[in-house]
Amino acid sequence: MEVWEAIFKRRSIRSFRDEPVDNNLLIKLVEAAIWAPSGSNIQPWHFIAVSCEEQKAKIKPFAPGLTGMPPALLVICTDLALCERKGGRLGRDVLSLMDAAFAAQNINLMACELGLGTCVIRSFNQGAIQEILRLPPQLVPQLIVSVGYPERVPQAPKRRSVQEVMSWERYG
Ligand SMILES: Cc1cc2nc3c(=O)[nH]c(=O)nc-3n(C[C@H](O)[C@H](O)[C@H](O)COP(=O)(O)O)c2cc1C
Numbered sequence: 001m002e003v004w005e006a007i008f009k010r011r012s013i014r015s016f017r018d019e020p021v022d023n024n025l026l027i028k029l030v031e032a033a034i035w036a037p038s039g040s041n042i043q044p045w046h047f048i049a050v051s052c053e054e055q056k057a058k059i060k061p062f063a064p065g066l067t068g069m070p071p072a073l074l075v076i077c078t079d080l081a082l083c084e085r086k087g088g089r090l091g092r093d094v095l096s097l098m099d100a101a102f103a104a105q106n107i108n109l110m111a112c113e114l115g116l117g118t119c120v121i122r123s124f125n126q127g128a129i130q131e132i133l134r135l136p137p138q139l140v141p142q143l144i145v146s147v148g149y150p151e152r153v154p155q156a157p158k159r160r161s162v163q164e165v166m167s168w169e170r171y172g
Pocket of ligand 1: 010011012013014064065066067119120121122123124156157
C-alpha cells in the first residue's frame with residue numbers, strides 16, 4: 001500500500017471482528033512506532049500490549065473513550081523523567097505528548113497496511129490506567145490505540161477544506 005493511500009484510507013475503527021490479533025502483528029506495529037520522529041531523539045516511549053480479557057475488562061471502566069471491546073490495545077506511555085532530564089520543561093510538557101502522537105500515527109498507518117483497524121483514544125483516566133498496568137510513576141500513559149480487524153469501516157468524517165485552513169506567507 002502506498003503511503004498516500006493509507007493516509008486517505010485510514011479511519012478510526014470502533015467495531016471489530018471477534019478475532020485475535022497475532023502478537024507478531026502487534027510487534028510490527030510497535031516497530032513502526034519506534035521509527036516515528038522523536039523530539040531531541042529522546043524516544044521516551046514504552047508500549048504495553050494488552051490482549052488478555054481480564055486486563056482489558058479492568059481498563060474498560062476507566063476509559064470512556066474506548067468503544068466496545070477491541071481484541072488488543074496498545075498503550076503508549078512516555079517516560080516524563082527521561083523527557084525532563086534530556087529536554088527540560090519543553091521535553092516533559094510538550095515533546096512527550098508529541099512523541100506519543102507521532103508514534104500513534106505510525107501505528108495507525110502500519111495497521112492500515114496490515115489490514116488492521118485502529119482508534120486512538122485519549123479519553124481515559126491516566127492514574128487508573130497507570131495503576132492497572134503497574135507503571136512506575138515516571139511512565140505516563142498518553143494514548144491508547146485499540147487494534148483489531150474492522151467489522152465496520154465508517155464513512156470518512158467531513159474535513160475542513162485546504163483553502164479554509166491554509167494561508168501563504170502570513171495569516172489570512
Ligand atoms: C488526540 C486524539 C484523541 C482521540 N480520542 C478519542 C477517544 O477518546 N475516543 C474515540 O472514540 N476516538 C478518539 N479519537 C479519534 C477521533 O475521534 C477521530 O480521529 C476523528 O473523529 C476523525 O475520524 P477519523 O480518524 O476516522 O478520520 C481521538 C483522536 C485523536 C487524534
